[in-house]
Amino acid sequence: xxxxxxxxxxxxxxxxxxxxxxxxxxxxxxxxxxxxxxxxxxxxxxxxxxxxxxxxxxxxxxxxxxxxxxxxxxxxxxxxxxxxxxxxxxxxxxxxxxxxxxxxxxxxxxxxxxxxxxxxxxxxxxxxxxxxxxxxxxxxxxxxxxxxxxxxxxxxxxxxxxxxxxxxxxxxxxxxxxxxxxxxxxxxxxxxxxxxxxxxxxxxxxxxxxxxxxxxxxxxxxxxxxxxxxxxxxxxxxxxxxxxxxxxxxxxxxxxxxxxxxxxxxxxxxxxxxxxxxxxxxxx
Numbered sequence: 001x002x003x004x005x006x007x008x009x010x011x012x013x014x015x016x017x018x019x020x021x022x023x024x025x026x027x028x029x030x031x032x033x034x035x036x037x038x039x040x041x042x043x044x045x046x047x048x049x050x051x052x053x054x055x056x057x058x059x060x061x062x063x064x065x066x067x068x069x070x071x072x073x074x075x076x077x078x079x080x081x082x083x084x085x086x087x088x089x090x091x092x093x094x095x096x097x098x099x100x101x102x103x104x105x106x107x108x109x110x111x112x113x114x115x116x117x118x119x120x121x122x123x124x125x126x127x128x129x130x131x132x133x134x135x136x137x138x139x140x141x142x143x144x145x146x147x148x149x150x151x152x153x154x155x156x157x158x159x160x161x162x163x164x165x166x167x168x169x170x171x172x173x174x175x176x177x178x179x180x181x182x183x184x185x186x187x188x189x190x191x192x193x194x195x196x197x198x199x200x201x202x203x204x205x206x207x208x209x210x211x212x213x214x215x216x217x218x219x220x221x222x223x224x225x226x227x228x229x230x231x232x233x234x235x236x237x238x239x240x241x242x243x244x245x246x247x248x249x250x251x252x253x254x255x256x257x258x259x260x261x262x263x264x265x266x267x268x269x270x271x272x273x274x275x276x277x278x279x280x281x282x283x284x
Contacts, residue, residue, distance in 0.1 A: 175282065
């Protein structure tokens with residue numbers, strides 16, 4: 001890799017930035033507009049104790065960075081302290097957010113396209129960053145792209161994946177969770193995330209918060225609750241996010257709708273991510 005942490009970080013950010021500026025970042029519309037606005041990047045250490053805490057909270061199936069790394073590189077003798085996790089935010093464009101604000105029952109077309117074509121781009125970006133790091137001498141893996149990536153049943157939290165981009169972003173200092181379970185970042189909640197684990201020496205991004213819900217007005221001040229009003233099936237309440245009800249609505253209502261009307265796949269909804277104080281910024 002490069003000579004210093006600063007040079008390495010600058011190089012990583014240029015790799016991500018250049019890929020986001022390419023034609024692959026597209027909603028696949030006649031307008032030619034991109035799926036995502038300018039990205040933001042942060043870093044976590046592979047031995048951050050919060051990764052072990054997540055594993056303890058979610059379940060034994062949840063990966064630490066080292067476990068994900070070893071799945072891709074079983075013959076390399078790496079330690080957690082030698083690893084870094086690169087996490088990026090892909091913000092929704094203003095045009096997509098404006099369209100989605102008008103939607104009340106099913107997602108707007110731009111939103112559905114960002115969830116489908118935009119996530120195709122996100123998957124390509126994960127793999128591109130991992131490949132570039134590996135070619136530069138830092139073996140890397142995109143955990144979400146591993147064949148072993150899957151959803152399991154967490155005794156404490158219900159449906160959960162074995163690698164969470166949102167929780168990784170929280171550890172990397174990008175934001176905290178809201179009432180709807182979405183991550184509220186400095187660029188808001190209308191975003192997607194991606195991450196790559198690599199054997200590279202990078203300094204962690206400082207976390208500008210102590211708790212995991214500090215930037216949510218509901219949890220921090222007992223005010224707001226706007227996301228509750230945005231949910232068409234009342235799956236967000238004062239008690240939090242009803243994941244089974246949410247997933248049922250996505251599976252039975254929004255997914256068939258976008259397939260039949262927009263000719264897109266994936267599982268979009270995202271109505272609770274716009275028309276709220278934390279749509280495109282942290283309100284705290």
